[in-house]
Amino acid sequence: MTLHGVDVYLWTPETPQLPITIGKFTLTLISNRGTRVWPPPAPDIKLLDWPRCRYVSDEVVTNEEVESLVAELTAAGWTWTKLQKLFREDGVNLYSEPY
Amino acid sequence: MAHQVCLIRGDGTGPELVAAVEVIFRAANVSIDWIEVEAGLKCVEAGLPIVPEETIAKIREIGVGLKAPMTTPIGKGSVSPNVTLRKKLDLYACVRPVRSLPGVVTPFTNLDIVIFRENTEDLYAQIEYMVTPTVAQSIKVISEFGCERIIRAAFEYARANGRKQVVGVHKANIMKIADGLFLRTFNRIKAEYPEIEAWDNIVDNQCMQLVTRWKNYDMLVMENLYGDIVSDLAAGMMGGLGVAPGANYGEGCALFEAVHGSAPKYTGMNKVNPTALLLSGTLMLDHLGMPEKRIAIEGALEATLGRGTKTYDLGGSATTSSFAEAVASELKG
DSSP, X not given: OEEEEEEEEEOOSSOOXXXXXXXXXXXXXXXXXXXXXXXSOOOSOOOOSOOEEEEEOSSOOOHHHHHHHXXXXXXXXXXXXXXXXXXXXXXXXXXXXXX | OOEEEEEEOOSTTHHHHHHHHHHHHHHTTOOEEEEEOOOSHHHHHTTSOSSOHHHHHHHHHHOEEEEOOOOOOOSTTOOOHHXXXXXXXXXXXXXXXXXXXXXXXXXXXXXXXXXEEEOSSXXXXXXXXXXXXXXXXXXXXXXXXXXXXXXXXXXXXXXXXXXXXXXXXXXXXXXXXXXHHHHHHHHHHHTTOTTSEXXXXXXXXXXXXXXXXXXXXXXXXXXXXXXXXHHHHHHHHHTOTTTOXXXXXXXXXXXXXXXXXXXXGGTTSSOSOOHHHHHHHHHXXXXXXXXXXXXXXXXXXXXXXXXXXXXXXXXXXXXXXXXXXXXXXXXXX
C-alpha cells in the first residue's frame, strides 16, 4: 500500500477556490456529500459547509509532503476539519469516487 | 394542454413495462407529452456516462420524469444510475407508499403506510477508504440541513394528506452523534405540527413492529440506509417489488420510478408485472394535478387484480401486455 494523496475536508460555506497544484499534488476533485461539484459542471444541489478536496499524485508521496500541503492550505486561510490519506495498491485506488 | 414529462424507458424489461403504462394511460385519456431522455446501458455502450449530463439537464428543465428500471453494469467503476439521478437532481425525499391491494394476498391485511426516506446523504455519500491494509472506513454523513428537510417534508405530507401520525426512525442509542442529530431535529420539528401524533422508534424495533403491529403505523421518516431497508421490507408486506411504487421529490423536480430491477433474464418475454411502474405513474399524475385520473386508473387496477387477473409473480398467468389490456378495458368499460 503506497501513499498518493490526501482528502482534505474544509469547513467553508461554498465550494472553495483552491490551487490546482501544490508541490507534487494536483487537485482532482471537490465533492459535497459525496457528489462531485468541481470540476464543473456542478449539479444544482444544496451544499453543506463541508467540501472534500482531493489532492493526488501519480508518484508515491511522503507523510511530510502531505503535511506540507495541509500547512500550505492552512497558511492560505482555510480551516480543515478532517484529513484522510489516499493509498494505492498494485495500481488500484484504495478509496472511493464521488458521484 | 398536455403535461410534459421526461421518460426513461430503461433496460431489460423496462421498455415492456413502459409500453404497458402507455396503453393504460391512453385508455384513461391522460394527456402527456412524453419527452424521451437517454440513460442506462445503451449510454454506457456508446461510451457515455450511464446518466448523461443532457438527461440531468432536461429532467431539471421539465421538472418531472418517469423512470423504468435500469441495469447497473457490473464491473469496476460502475455507478448506479438511480443514485446518480437522485444525487445530481438533489431529489432528497424518497416516498414509498405501501398498501393492501385486492387480489394480492399477503398476511398484512389493511396495510396503509407511507415511508419517507432521506435520499442524498448518510452512508450513501459513498465516502470510503482503506485506511490501513486491513481496515476499511465508510463515512456516514448526517447534516442538520438534510434531516430538517426530509422530516419537514414528511410532516407537510401528513398535514396535506390527512395522515394522523409520523414516527421518526433511528438508531440514536448507538450512534449518539449522527442519529442523535436526526432525533433532535425530529423532536424540534414535530412540535410545529401539534395536530399530528409523533414519536420515535429505534430501527430494529421498528422493523419488528412493522411485521407484528403494522396497523398501528401511518407514516415513517428516516435516514437513507434505514429507509432503503425498511421500504423494501414494507414493499414485501405489500406483495413485493413488482407492485410497490416509488417517488423522489426535490425542489422543483420529481422523478417517479418502479424500484425493482430490470430483470434482464425476462427481457422480451412479456412476463413481468407492470403494477409498480403503473402505481408510480399514478403518483406522478397526482403530482401533475390529475388526481381524478389517478383514482380512475387505480380503481381499474384494483378491479383487475380483484377479478384474479395477475402476472406470474402474483400466481397468475397474465402477460405484461394482457394485464395492461385488462386494466385498460376497465377504464373504457
